[in-house]
Amino acid sequence: xxxxxxxxxxxxxxxxxxxxxxxxxxxxxxxxxxxxxxxxxxxxxxxxxxxxxxxxxxxxxxxxxxxxxxxxxxxxxxxxxxxxxxxxxxxxxxxxxxxxxxxxxxxxxxxxxxxxxxxxxxxxxxxxxxxxxxxxxxxxxxxxxxxxxxxxxxxxxxxxxxxxxxxxxxxxxxxxxxxxxxxxxxxxxxxxxxxxxxxxxxxxxxxxxxxxxxxxxxxxxxxxxxxxxxxxxxxxxxxxxxxxxxxxxxxxxxxxxxxxxxx
DNA sequence: TTCCATGTTCCGCA
DNA sequence: TTGCGGAACATGGA
Numbered sequence: 001x002x003x004x005x006x007x008x009x010x011x012x013x014x015x016x017x018x019x020x021x022x023x024x025x026x027x028x029x030x031x032x033x034x035x036x037x038x039x040x041x042x043x044x045x046x047x048x049x050x051x052x053x054x055x056x057x058x059x060x061x062x063x064x065x066x067x068x069x070x071x072x073x074x075x076x077x078x079x080x081x082x083x084x085x086x087x088x089x090x091x092x093x094x095x096x097x098x099x100x101x102x103x104x105x106x107x108x109x110x111x112x113x114x115x116x117x118x119x120x121x122x123x124x125x126x127x128x129x130x131x132x133x134x135x136x137x138x139x140x141x142x143x144x145x146x147x148x149x150x151x152x153x154x155x156x157x158x159x160x161x162x163x164x165x166x167x168x169x170x171x172x173x174x175x176x177x178x179x180x181x182x183x184x185x186x187x188x189x190x191x192x193x194x195x196x197x198x199x200x201x202x203x204x205x206x207x208x209x210x211x212x213x214x215x216x217x218x219x220x221x222x223x224x225x226x227x228x229x230x231x232x233x234x235x236x237x238x239x240x241x242x243x244x245x246x247x248x249x250x251x252x253x254x255x256x257x258x259x260x261x262x263x
Numbered sequence: 264t265t266c267c268a269t270g271t272t273c274c275g276c277a
Numbered sequence: 278t279t280g281c282g283g284a285a286c287a288t289g290g291a
Contacts, residue, residue: 001269059270077270078288093288113287114270155281164271173269231269250282253267 002059002075002115004136004169005212010073010081011056014063014106017083019051022101030095033110035118042119045069046098055123057135058168062123069119072126076114082107136169137209146202150190157193157201158186159250170205172252173228174212178205180227180261186254187247188263231255 002010026046028039050066061073073079082091084105090097096108096117108117120126133149134141149167153160160166161175170178179186182204184197193201212228215221219229225238235244237257246255 003269006269074270076287077268079270111288112268112270116271153280159281162270171269251284252269 001217002077002079003171003174004056004058004209005174005215005217006080007056007059007061007075007169008213009217010075011054011061013081013083014051014061015054017104018063018098018100018106019054021050021104023047023049023051023098024101025099027097027099028095029097030110030113033095033113033115033117035116037119042117045119046071057123057127058132058164059171060126060130060132060168062120062126069121070123070126072116072118072120073108074116076110076112076116078112079108079110079115082109131165133163133165133167136167136205141167143199143202146205147195147198150198153190155190156186156249157184157188157190158252158254160190161201161205162252169209172254173231174208176231176255177212177226177228178208180256181208181225183261185261185263186249186256192263227255227257 023046026043028034028043031039034042045065045067051063052066053064055062059074062070063073064070087099087103087105091107091109093109093111094107095110098106150160158175158179161170161178162172176186178201182201184193184201211223222228227238230238230244233244233246236242237244237260239260240257242257242259244255245258246253
């Protein structure tokens with residue numbers, strides 16, 4: 001679930017439900033998911049404090065604490081937030097839970113435990129440490145800088161789009177959608193693509209991510225013509241009606257339409 | 264039972 | 278030396 005659009009939806013939920021509330025209690029049910037800090041130390045940073053602002057970079061969500069530090073949330077393949085108005089509710093696989101003095105609670109669930117929760121002094125420090133590229137929707141990643149950074153890549157265009165050090169936020173599902181919308185075969189060598197095609201991918205990337213956010217990252221609410229709700233081998237292509245194919249590209253399964261997408 | 268899953272990191276090979 | 282691609286990671290559903 002959690003690629004850029006999903007995390008943006010989480011950010012908005014957090015912004016709406018968790019900002020400026022005193023943190024009364026913190027439960028760390030799966031301490032192994034905390035990175036670089038002990039559960040007790042992390043808890044005591046939060047309790048008595050408040051979240052004051054949020055920032056999303058790619059698939060990471062950073063939330064500022066009134067004490068100065070920032071909590072870093074990463075959702076792996078199965079993470080999400082849930083908010084409860086009542087204290088007697090709790091979702092399954094609740095790895096971390098924050099109870100607010102106002103009586104509501106925020107749960108961080110991550111069934112597969114591939115996510116991470118941590119603490120950083122500042123977003124800058126964190127981004128530098130991780131070596132993340134610019135956020136895929138950042139205006140600074142314009143057509144020319146997108147083309148420039150992709151021009152150094154040797155592998156497939158699909159894996160280039162998913163390289164978080166190049167640009168942050170695009171994962172397996174949205175790389176497929178972007179390439180479908182741009183009519184480019186996922187297994188095309190990046191170095192074989194002309195500049196106009198890279199520019200088309202850039203344009204499709206911005207459009208797809210924004211539309212997915214507007215749809216609340218809900219597959220059923222995506223615009224007509226999206227491949228995303230049809231990630232099955234026997235599905236029909238929303239554009240030509242032909243059959244969607246599934247194939248491994250550098251270890252991940254990609255879905256594409258062989259007649260609409262080409263090198 | 265075996266395979267697969269929307270993420271990241273590590274290792275071997277070119 | 279650098280970078281690509283596959284395996285591994287943890288867990289549960291088909």
